[in-house]
Amino acid sequence: MRTPSASLRLVATSLAALLVLAAGGGGGGSPGATAGTTTPPPTGQQPPPATAPTPPPATGQQSPEDLNPNLLGEAFGTYWNLCATPRTGVDAKGRPFPDRQGTLLDELKFLRAWTNEYYLWYNEVPNTYRMADFTSALDYFDVLKTPALTASGKAKDRYHFTYPTAEWEAMQNEGIDLGYGLTFARNTEPKIPRTWLVTAVEPGSPAEAAGLRRGDMLTRVDNIDFINASGDAAVDAINEGLFPTSAGTAHRFTFERAGAPFEVTMTGAEVRVDPVKNVKVLDTANGKVGYLSFETHNGVSEKQLVDAFTTFKQQGVSDLVLDMRYNGGGLLYVASELAYMIAGPAATAGKVFERPQYNDKQGADAPIMFRSTAWGFSSPDPIRSGTALPYLGLNRVTVLSTSGTCSASEAVINGLRGADIEVIQIGGATCGKPYGFTPVPNCGTTYFSIEFKGVNHKGYGDFADGLAPTCQVADDLSRPVGDPAEGLLAAALAYRTNNACPAPSAQSRARQVKMELVRPQAKEIAIYPERR
Structure with missing residues (x-):
C-alpha cells in the first residue's frame, strides 16, 4: 500500500484554468471563505498576494526548524495529525478525530514531508521559503508547488487547492451542496461587463422553487449591479449573496429572461444533488x-x-x-x-x-x-x-x-x-x-x-x-x-x-x-x- 493510510485516495484533478468567483458547482458554499483557497473576485482581477512572505535569496540554506529534504519522507508519519488546534469529538461517521496536540510548525513540516515524497514535480519546489515566516498552513501549502511556466506562459501547476474535510466528504458520500441548487456559466473575456447564465437548476432546490430556468441571466445581487460592479465592498457583498456559508439566509436576485427582468428571493439550503x-x-x-x-x-x-x-x-x-x-x-x-x-x-x-x-x-x-x-x-x-x-x-x-x-x-x-x-x-x-x-x-x-x-x-x-x-x-x-x-x-x-x-x-x-x-x-x- 503506497499511501500512508487506507483512508487516503488517489485523485485525478481537473481544476479550471480560471478559478471560480468563490464557489460554484451546485451553488455550494465558498471554499475560499472556509478553507483559505485562492478566490479571485468576480471582476476577474487577481486577488491580493497571499500572506506568504517573499522568499529570501536562494542560498540553499534551510532555517533551523526546517527539515532536511532527504529525511522528509520519514517525517511524514511523525507529523501527520499533529495540530495546532486539534478537533474534538467524532466525524460524520462517528469516528473519533485523529488529531493530536501539536503546533503550527508540525503542520508545516507535515506538508513539506508529503510534498517532497509524493508531489509529481517535487524537485522543482523552491526550498527558499522559511517555515518560521508563515502564520498559516494554508499559505505555506500555496507555495509548495513548482513555479515553472508552460511554453504559453501559464503556470505549470494550476491544480493546487484545499477544501474543508467535512465539506469534501459530504459532497462525495452524500451528494450534498450548500447553496441554491443553481449552476452558472460565465464569460471568461472580457471580465467586465460580466455575463453569467444559468445552465442547470437542481430539482427540489430553492432555485427551482424560485422559477429559474436555463438561460436566465443574472443582473443584480442584493440590489448591487452584478454586471458592472467593482470594488472590494461590492465584490464581498456579491460573494456573500451568491455563495452562502450557512443555511437559512435569504438573498435577493434580479435575472433577465428574453430581455425582461424579474426578481427572486432565495434562501441558502443544503441541497441534495442527484448526479x-x-x-x-x-x-x-x-x-x-x-x-x-x-x-x-x-x-x-x-x-x-x-x-x-x-x-x-x-x-x-x-x-x-x-x-x-x-x-x-x-x-x-x-x-x-x-x-x-x-x-x-x-x-x-x-x-x-x-x-x-x-x-x-x-x-x-x-x-x-x-x-x-x-x-x-x-x-x-x-x-x-x-x-x-x-x-x-x-x-x-x-x-x-x-x-x-x-x-x-x-x-x-x-x-x-x-x-x-x-x-x-x-x-x-x-x-x-x-x-x-x-x-x-x-x-x-x-x-x-x-x-x-x-x-x-x-x-x-x-x-x-x-x-x-x-x-x-x-x-x-x-x-x-x-x-x-x-x-x-x-x-x-x-x-x-x-x-x-x-x-x-x-x-x-x-x-x-x-x-x-x-x-x-x-x-x-x-x-x-x-x-x-
Missing part, C-alpha cells in the same frame, strides 16, 4: 437510443447508474447518448464501472481503464481495470459491493461534452478509446485534466497536490488541451437538458442518422463569447479509492 438525471429511451427509425445526463462521479451515482443501465438493457437499447457536458469528474472506480457498462466484457477483459504514472521516487501502482462489479460506495442508497454490473456491449457511444467535462469524465472517453470503443463527441473540447493527486486530510483540511498522470490501455494521456469534439456544437441554453430538440442532443441524434456534423446555426456563429462553468475545484476531480 444521474433524465434517464430515458428514445425511439428512432434506427432503433432504441438510451439517454442520460450525468453530472458527477460520486458515491451516490454508482447505484443510479446501475439502475439506468438496467433499464436500458431491459428495454433493448442498441445505442447510447451519454450527456456529460457539465460533469467535472469524481470517483475513477465509478468511471471504470460506467465504461464497462457501456462496452461489456468482450471488449474490456484484461484491459486497463486508467494507469497512474508517478514521480521517480514512487514505484508503479496497480492500474484501474474496467470494473465488472460494484465497488459499493457509501451513499444514502448504496449498492452491495460485488454486485455484477449490467452492460450493453456497445462498440460505439456518443458523449455530449463541453469545457465543463473534466477529469473522470475525460477518463471515460479516454479509457473507452483505449479499448477500441468508438467515442463520438458532440459539443466542445473537454477541459483537459490528465493529472492526479492524493487528497491528504490533516487537522480538518484536505490538501490536493498533483501526484500522477493517468493514461489508458494504449498508454495515451496527453490531453492537457482537452479532448476535441467530433462535431463542434454550441451548448443550447434555450431548452432543457434531455429535450431531443436541444442543440447538443439533436446534433447527436442527427449524426447517428447521417454520419455528418450539422451546419453551425446563425445563433451559434453569433455567440463567440467563451464561457466556463462556475464551480469549485473540488468538483473537478477523479478519485482513485484504496484497495480493500
Whole structure:
C-alpha cells in the first residue's frame, strides 16, 4: 500500500484554468471563505498576494526548524495529525478525530514531508521559503508547488487547492451542496461587463422553487449591479449573496429572461444533488437510443447508474447518448464501472481503464481495470459491493461534452478509446485534466497536490488541451437538458442518422463569447479509492 493510510485516495484533478468567483458547482458554499483557497473576485482581477512572505535569496540554506529534504519522507508519519488546534469529538461517521496536540510548525513540516515524497514535480519546489515566516498552513501549502511556466506562459501547476474535510466528504458520500441548487456559466473575456447564465437548476432546490430556468441571466445581487460592479465592498457583498456559508439566509436576485427582468428571493439550503438525471429511451427509425445526463462521479451515482443501465438493457437499447457536458469528474472506480457498462466484457477483459504514472521516487501502482462489479460506495442508497454490473456491449457511444467535462469524465472517453470503443463527441473540447493527486486530510483540511498522470490501455494521456469534439456544437441554453430538440442532443441524434456534423446555426456563429462553468475545484476531480 503506497499511501500512508487506507483512508487516503488517489485523485485525478481537473481544476479550471480560471478559478471560480468563490464557489460554484451546485451553488455550494465558498471554499475560499472556509478553507483559505485562492478566490479571485468576480471582476476577474487577481486577488491580493497571499500572506506568504517573499522568499529570501536562494542560498540553499534551510532555517533551523526546517527539515532536511532527504529525511522528509520519514517525517511524514511523525507529523501527520499533529495540530495546532486539534478537533474534538467524532466525524460524520462517528469516528473519533485523529488529531493530536501539536503546533503550527508540525503542520508545516507535515506538508513539506508529503510534498517532497509524493508531489509529481517535487524537485522543482523552491526550498527558499522559511517555515518560521508563515502564520498559516494554508499559505505555506500555496507555495509548495513548482513555479515553472508552460511554453504559453501559464503556470505549470494550476491544480493546487484545499477544501474543508467535512465539506469534501459530504459532497462525495452524500451528494450534498450548500447553496441554491443553481449552476452558472460565465464569460471568461472580457471580465467586465460580466455575463453569467444559468445552465442547470437542481430539482427540489430553492432555485427551482424560485422559477429559474436555463438561460436566465443574472443582473443584480442584493440590489448591487452584478454586471458592472467593482470594488472590494461590492465584490464581498456579491460573494456573500451568491455563495452562502450557512443555511437559512435569504438573498435577493434580479435575472433577465428574453430581455425582461424579474426578481427572486432565495434562501441558502443544503441541497441534495442527484448526479444521474433524465434517464430515458428514445425511439428512432434506427432503433432504441438510451439517454442520460450525468453530472458527477460520486458515491451516490454508482447505484443510479446501475439502475439506468438496467433499464436500458431491459428495454433493448442498441445505442447510447451519454450527456456529460457539465460533469467535472469524481470517483475513477465509478468511471471504470460506467465504461464497462457501456462496452461489456468482450471488449474490456484484461484491459486497463486508467494507469497512474508517478514521480521517480514512487514505484508503479496497480492500474484501474474496467470494473465488472460494484465497488459499493457509501451513499444514502448504496449498492452491495460485488454486485455484477449490467452492460450493453456497445462498440460505439456518443458523449455530449463541453469545457465543463473534466477529469473522470475525460477518463471515460479516454479509457473507452483505449479499448477500441468508438467515442463520438458532440459539443466542445473537454477541459483537459490528465493529472492526479492524493487528497491528504490533516487537522480538518484536505490538501490536493498533483501526484500522477493517468493514461489508458494504449498508454495515451496527453490531453492537457482537452479532448476535441467530433462535431463542434454550441451548448443550447434555450431548452432543457434531455429535450431531443436541444442543440447538443439533436446534433447527436442527427449524426447517428447521417454520419455528418450539422451546419453551425446563425445563433451559434453569433455567440463567440467563451464561457466556463462556475464551480469549485473540488468538483473537478477523479478519485482513485484504496484497495480493500
